Amino acid sequence: xxxxxxxxxxxxxxxxxxxxxxCNYSYGxxxxxxxxxxxxxxxxxxxxxYFSGDxxxxxxxxxxxxxxxxxxxxxxxxxSVHWSDAAEYFCAVGEPTSGTYKYIFGTGTRLKVxx
Amino acid sequence: GAVVSQHPSWxxxxxxxxxxxxxxxxxxxxxxxxxxxxxxxxxxxLMATSNEGSKATYEQGVEKDKFLINHASLTxxxxxxxxxxxxxxxxxxxxASPGSSYNExxxxxxxxxxxx
Numbered sequence: 448x449x450x451x452x453x454x455x456x457x458x459x460x461x462x463x464x465x466x467x468x469x470c471n472y473s474y475g476x477x478x479x480x481x482x483x484x485x486x487x488x489x490x491x492x493x494x495x496x497y498f499s500g501d502x503x504x505x506x507x508x509x510x511x512x513x514x515x516x517x518x519x520x521x522x523x524x525x526x527s528v529h530w531s532d533a534a535e536y537f538c539a540v541g542e543p544t545s546g547t548y549k550y551i552f553g554t555g556t557r558l559k560v561x562x
Numbered sequence: 563g564a565v566v567s568q569h570p571s572w573x574x575x576x577x578x579x580x581x582x583x584x585x586x587x588x589x590x591x592x593x594x595x596x597x598x599x600x601x602x603x604x605x606x607x608l609m610a611t612s613n614e615g616s617k618a619t620y621e622q623g624v625e626k627d628k629f630l631i632n633h634a635s636l637t638x639x640x641x642x643x644x645x646x647x648x649x650x651x652x653x654x655x656x657x658a659s660p661g662s663s664y665n666e667x668x669x670x671x672x673x674x675x676x677x678x
Binding site: 481483488489490491492493496537541544547548549550551552553554555557 | 568593594596603604605606607608611613653655657659661666667669670671672674
């Protein structure tokens with residue numbers, strides 16, 4: 448069965464510092480990978496996605512992620528964190544099912560930003 | 563584009579009553595819609611996948627008689643929590659996909675259900 452692991456439940460960084468959120472997946476074929484951000488009590492906002500091609504993906508809000516097949520990873524990075532980045536971050540893999548794709552989400556990483 | 567709405571955004575009900583949550587795709591036709599449940603500080607768990615005009619496919623462990631899903635049109639899916647109990651209190655999020663070969667879902671803002 449497919450799975451997504453986000454090893455870090457909580458991460459705290461200072462504003463202006465760099466950030467890397469880890470995501471590892473288990474999937475037999477080439478995965479469709481996503482990073483979403485969720486603010487408290489809100490829905491999910493797509494940060495970026497990887498389907499194929501260039502393994503370094505640029506997203507919104509200055510985020511990027513790199514797909515590394517050899518490591519089964521899709522880590523999210525940002526060079527300089529802003530206080531408004533404090534939120535919950537979810538990595539997901541898209542699994543084909545019945546002609547469409549269902550998502551399997553990781554457990555999430557809660558980011559706290561110190562002023 | 564690709565906007566998904568949910569109504570209501572929050573609802574409080576008494577134990578034993580039924581609650582209906584609507585999920586609408588506002589600017590595209592959603593062949594497939596998904597319903598997720600999220601407990602506080604936890605991840606999203608897929609409850610069911612629904613295709614327009616077909617019966618929903620429920621994930622293992624999800625009671626289909628308790629969580630009734632209807633996807634009667636290409637822009638509307640509903641989730642009815644029947645005979646709600648306090649343990650059904652949760653954040654319910656829907657998502658929609660434009661086509662059978664489309665691999666991205668667009669998420670609604672969620673509905674907070676509290677059962678007293």
